Amino acid sequence: MAKPRELRRRIKSVQSTRKITKTMELVATSKLKRAQDRVVAARPYAAALAEVIGDLYAPELAERFPLLRQPAGGARGRRVALVVITANRGLCGAFNANLIREARRRIEQLEAEGAGVDLHLIGKKGITYFKFAKRPAASQRTDIGDKPSPSHAAEVVGPLITQFESGALDAVEVVFAQFKSAVSTPPTTLRVLPITPPNATDPGRKPGDPGLASGVSSVRRSANYILKPSAEAILEQLLPLYVRNQLYRALVETAAAFLGAQRTAMKNATDNAGDIIELLQRTYNRARQAQITQELAEIVGGAEALKG
Amino acid sequence: MAKQFRVQVVSVEALVWSGESEMVVARTTEGELAVLAGHAPLLGQLKEPSRVRIKVNGGDEIGFDVAGGFLSVSNDDVTVLAETAHPAQGEDPAAVAARGTATAEAH
Numbered sequence: 526m527a528k529p530r531e532l533r534r535r536i537k538s539v540q541s542t543r544k545i546t547k548t549m550e551l552v553a554t555s556k557l558k559r560a561q562d563r564v565v566a567a568r569p570y571a572a573a574l575a576e577v578i579g580d581l582y583a584p585e586l587a588e589r590f591p592l593l594r595q596p597a598g599g600a601r602g603r604r605v606a607l608v609v610i611t612a613n614r615g616l617c618g619a620f621n622a623n624l625i626r627e628a629r630r631r632i633e634q635l636e637a638e639g640a641g642v643d644l645h646l647i648g649k650k651g652i653t654y655f656k657f658a659k660r661p662a663a664s665q666r667t668d669i670g671d672k673p674s675p676s677h678a679a680e681v682v683g684p685l686i687t688q689f690e691s692g693a694l695d696a697v698e699v700v701f702a703q704f705k706s707a708v709s710t711p712p713t714t715l716r717v718l719p720i721t722p723p724n725a726t727d728p729g730r731k732p733g734d735p736g737l738a739s740g741v742s743s744v745r746r747s748a749n750y751i752l753k754p755s756a757e758a759i760l761e762q763l764l765p766l767y768v769r770n771q772l773y774r775a776l777v778e779t780a781a782a783f784l785g786a787q788r789t790a791m792k793n794a795t796d797n798a799g800d801i802i803e804l805l806q807r808t809y810n811r812a813r814q815a816q817i818t819q820e821l822a823e824i825v826g827g828a829e830a831l832k833g
Numbered sequence: 834m835a836k837q838f839r840v841q842v843v844s845v846e847a848l849v850w851s852g853e854s855e856m857v858v859a860r861t862t863e864g865e866l867a868v869l870a871g872h873a874p875l876l877g878q879l880k881e882p883s884r885v886r887i888k889v890n891g892g893d894e895i896g897f898d899v900a901g902g903f904l905s906v907s908n909d910d911v912t913v914l915a916e917t918a919h920p921a922q923g924e925d926p927a928a929v930a931a932r933g934t935a936t937a938e939a940h
Binding site: 563566567569570573574576577580581674675750751752753754758759762763766770773 | 841844847848862863866874875877878903907914916
């Protein structure tokens with residue numbers, strides 16, 4: 526049986542760990558609240574943008590816009606840029622591991638199809654992993670923290686848009702954590718280029734399953750629009766905005782998802798620490814009581830012996 | 834009283850303003866235009882930079898400085914889509930908020 530003093534030391538240690546995880550849980554919770562607000566705040570714009578593009582989109586326009594051009598023929602020899610968003614920090618359960626697994630799955634899938642993959646890594650955890658896996662990245666950055674801004678998104682996706690337009694890239698995809706709720710943050714791959722025309726009737730909110738080309742209704746509607754200056758000029762401005770916005774949302778959702786995952790992980794850690802403390806405390810009490818009982822028995826035994 | 838319709842001003846990061854309005858005046862790349870209730874569907878690119886004026890109930894006007902913006906009118910709904918949108922200079926954000934239903938600061 527462990528010595529009481531040893532047990533006391535372990536109880537102290539677990540208690541201080543619990544204090545730390547508890548604090549981290551609280552910090553994550555308050556940050557999560559704000560991150561969640563940002564996700565929600567970004568929705569009206571995304572929804573409005575998707576609606577406008579859905580209304581404007583017509584198949585015959587697709588031919589004229591490089592950003593809408595669907596890849597022709599097979600996948601062989603294609604170049605795909607994969608933007609992998611992970612967190613800068615750990616202590617968030619399997620959050621980063623899930624994202625990395627999703628990224629690896631997608632890379633394998635693309636390479637099996639014969640496509641070349643350029644990796645663009647955002648977040649320290651992804652960078653560390655791919656360095657370990659000895660896979661070179663086309664670009665990497667760690668300066669996007671808990672508060673991604675639209676300009677971050679523009680910086681990341683801007684060069685990719687240019688490359689895509691020039692034909693150097695055939696597709697751009699993003700691996701990110703979808704923020705369904707604080708406890709459900711499935712890793713998701715979203716194709717941002719070529720643009721899949723958003724479904725006008727189903728705006729925004731479906732990163733995992735970008736709406737298919739909207740049906741006849743939206744095309745018919747676009748014919749009735751008064752357009753100033755013209756559909757072409759407007760689309761030319763709108764499409765890059767749409768791409769940037771999709772990336773912005775991926776960043777914001779991942780940031781919120783990370784905090785959600787961290788809060789859950791820290792809550793579990795705190796609960797576990799509580800259980801361990803309870804167990805140790807009980808063992809300690811028993812050991813202490815056993816010692817007292819034994820001492821008493823010795824005293825009584827000694828007194829009996831003296832009585833003789 | 835003129836007929837009212839719903840107006841939303843949204844920027845990338847937030848819904849900046851939404852509420853009922855009698856008239857929206859904006860300057861597109863092709864010239865200034867005003868939208869009243871019952872306007873035909875319209876999609877316009879706003880001049881850069883530009884100010885969108887929203888006339889609310891009682892003749893008050895709210896101005897928004899908008900960058901990278903579009904104006905979309907459909908089914909008596911007006912949406913101003915912008916990369917950034919702020920209440921115009923001289924407008925008191927709190928007063929602007931009071932005249933809309935939902936408000937969040939863009940930055």
